[in-house]
Amino acid sequence: MSDLFKEKAENYDSEEWAQELSSVVGAMITAKIPFHDQMHVMDFGAGTGLLSATVAPMVKKITAVDISEAMLEKLTAKAELKNKVYGLCQDIMVNPIDEKFDLIMSAFAMHHVENTNKLIQSFATHLQRGALIALVDVDTEDGSFHSDDNLGVFHWGFDRDDLKTILEMYSFENIDFKTAHHFDWQGRKYSAFLVTASKV
Ligand SMILES: C[S@@+](CC[C@H](N)C(=O)[O-])C[C@H]1O[C@@H](n2cnc3c(N)ncnc32)[C@H](O)[C@@H]1O
Numbered sequence: 001m002s003d004l005f006k007e008k009a010e011n012y013d014s015e016e017w018a019q020e021l022s023s024v025v026g027a028m029i030t031a032k033i034p035f036h037d038q039m040h041v042m043d044f045g046a047g048t049g050l051l052s053a054t055v056a057p058m059v060k061k062i063t064a065v066d067i068s069e070a071m072l073e074k075l076t077a078k079a080e081l082k083n084k085v086y087g088l089c090q091d092i093m094v095n096p097i098d099e100k101f102d103l104i105m106s107a108f109a110m111h112h113v114e115n116t117n118k119l120i121q122s123f124a125t126h127l128q129r130g131a132l133i134a135l136v137d138v139d140t141e142d143g144s145f146h147s148d149d150n151l152g153v154f155h156w157g158f159d160r161d162d163l164k165t166i167l168e169m170y171s172f173e174n175i176d177f178k179t180a181h182h183f184d185w186q187g188r189k190y191s192a193f194l195v196t197a198s199k200v
Contacts, residue, residue, distance in 0.1 A: 001067065004112075004152040005047070009070035012048050017185065019050070021192070024181045025107050026054030028194050029134045032178075035059055039102040042126060043085075044092070045109020049075035052085045055105065059084075063101070066109075067091055093122045101126055105134040108192075111155040117166055124170040127199040133172065136180050139191045160193060172197040 005012075012018055029051070035058035043052045046064035048071050056062055062085040066072050072087035090097070093115075104123050113119045123133055138145055138157040146153040160177045167175050180194040 003068050003070050005068035006070040009048065009068065009074055012071070013050065013074065017183070021181065021183065022050035022054070022107065025136050025192070025194070026051055028178070028180050029105060029136070030054065030058070032194065032196050033103060033105075033132060033134055035103075040099070042097075042101045042104045044104055044106040044123070045112065046075060046085075046087070047071040047109070049078055049081055049085055049087075051105060051107045053078070053081060056081060056084045059103075061086070063088055063097065063099075065090060065092055065097075092126065093118050096122065097126060099126070100128045101131060102128060103132045103134065105136075107136040108138070110135060110137045111157065112152050114154040116155070116158075116163070117169070120166050120170050120172075124172070124199055129199060131199050132196060133167075133199075134194060134196050136192055136194050139179075139193055141190055144188050145185060145190060157190075158193070160195070163195065167195070167197055171200040173200055174198045 039059040041059050041062045043064045046052055046066050052062045052064050064085050064087045069089050072089050076087045140159050141157040143156045164175050175197040177193050177195050180192045182191050
């Protein structure tokens, strides 16, 4: 499989928008999730570890899952994440991890996964009973968000009601959507949601 984030990985962390989004999203997830020092967290589509870095001081361990070796190389090179955040280059829908997590969090990765049903089903199978999800992505947009480079982009954002239906299908409850952020990108306006829920 080719690494679609190989080039982006090089300068990803220095992009102002990536830093802004991750700090806003990190703060919002931190306010919503009761983190504690025994938690094992999966960061799905962790990339270079911007979200993991915010959460790491509050939990026991983070498994940072991504299919881009280049993005994970950036993550594993960060000294501050050592012994806490572990990169795993694996497609968990094809090769599940033989472990159950207390939380799965994800920022701006779900729109890169074609089959959302299968992804949410996979999240459900990787969670303990009563465990949580905290997922951030873009609300439905007109395709302009990735108009210059849409390889590996399968969704023009997400409709909240459609995503709620999928979450209910895989036995999530206490489903709550909040607007995580309004942001400008190349002269257009977008919004991002944070959805939290617990696994029955
Ligand atoms: C826009 S980046 C977001 C990275 C990071 N979460 C952040 O907020 O900075 C999307 C990430 O999702 C990853 N990704 C795409 N498809 C994936 C899959 N099937 N499984 C795991 N990661 C995936 C990409 O490789 C990329 O690192």
